[in-house]
Amino acid sequence: MEKIRFAIIGCGAIAARHAIHIKNYGELVAVCDLQEEKALAFAHPFQVPYYLTMEELISSESTIDVVVICTPNGLHASQSVQALRQGHHVLVEKPMALTVGDCETMLQAAAAAGKQLFTVMQNRFNPPVQAIKKLLDAGSFGQIYSVQVTCFWNRDQHYYQSSSWRGSKAMDGGILFTQFSHFIDLLYWFFGEVDTVMSVMDNMAHQSCSELEDVGGVVLRFKSGIIGTIHFSVNSFQTNREGSIAISGEKGMVKIGGEYLNTIDYAEFQDAVLPVLPAGADVNDYGTYRGSMSNHDQVYQNLVATLQKGTPFYADTMDGLKTVAIIEKIYQAANSR
Template structure:
């Protein structure tokens, strides 16, 4: 296999990031969007073929190895399964789907087609996150007592205007679109969740979104630790904080900044995290920013897996677990009017 040839389904904001890294790591050969002007614009920029429905792209794109699914959340499962059944590997944007059942169907389709299914969890590559993961793997904090996840972002009405974002069927909820990467880190760093309790409410986006803009969550992990998630998209005018604090028997550590990009605090027995490399900048969408832009590392892994048989950094099972935890939170949540 020479250059890996990749097609993109969905030509919105995040697809621009994918296209940039695909052109650096492989070859973008096809793009698809139901809005023809979007497909045409992205195709022209990278000399790719433009398609306006998924069936046509999958059947007519020609030589293609991988499909990147960047469509609305509620279509991730449908588009991934279609691509897998047509014989393509798939790399799927977050969240993997809007239900654990759909994630299971995607995994089954990959197994039946003998193709790879990549879940995108780019925050795992943030330097302070990677350093804390290594420390936890080595047992430096001892027994984990508790964890606090804070997600305080701003998403104003313009963000949701004339978009699938904010709709129950295609967006799914604030935890899916805004904070699923943060929930993934809870699973990756602390472990699986056995119980959840929550209050949610829509305080500042009534008539704009079809679900909550704020939540307060209590979690019990299978290893006995407890934790909380406080999240909102009502931070005044701009993002304020995305942080994760871990309390263990041998130390306390906090990863902070706006998007888990800074090591803000550490007090650890006989151990110091130091000399962290500078991370990538966040995904910048004009009036707001998203998570740290580590899609380059995601595509590095994809190339290594497909060319050299390396291990996938984030398995589809881990993508399923994130969705499963979010489902557990929403099922337990009491909505406050």
């Protein structure tokens, strides 16, 4: 069976993670970045050509199967649509886009082209997350009363100043998109759609380098009646401290904790037993800051199986849209105050 051939658009920090797994599960044929120095440095170790525009890459490389979008958030929609209309499958990094309208345009473009649109939601593969999802689906919690998300991460001034798009309303969108969309995805995956939202947020420590919030608080009511809260911040002193989801139910209570949903802090159930969990992947470490658990290998395993064997992808693209819809509601609620 022929290898799936990939091209990467955007040669930033997350693109390096993609390139490693493409090498393991397919073939990297070309990369693209507006900055020639960055594109050349990225392409050299993989011995592939680089391009400075997406148009030039697509017109020059006729063998591409999948275009991987690793550019700033505000470009995800337009570049995904461009690649789809040119007859390529697309894997787009989180967030899928910055508006529900853009997500809908992407889905329409995929349907019209008869191509697959894949999204990255790799925290679904964290062993604690998978274990709790199985217990939720089995009804082990009984009635769910409430859920609490706590995200205390650190993104300092150097982080924002190291890339011009970070902290930009048009290209970044906000820390719920860039840092914490994986947590919102898990809320949707666990509990479904959100009905009502109240939220407050502010920029407390990054006024000189960001147009956006750096801390916020949210109260949610899901359509199922569950009450949820989110406390999120990138002002954690010196380093990431916590990325957690605590669930309270009629027959059980659990907290998936650690820095990036990588541990079980506590778990107790009336009728269920939490299984022994396998070791998880390492964190995405970018040198001066850290991100979520690095499960991109499983994203690529799924993608290749989908394209070669017709195996269903681990996440429906509509899930990406639903995550964006929840984030939009949170920002709209904060802006209406």
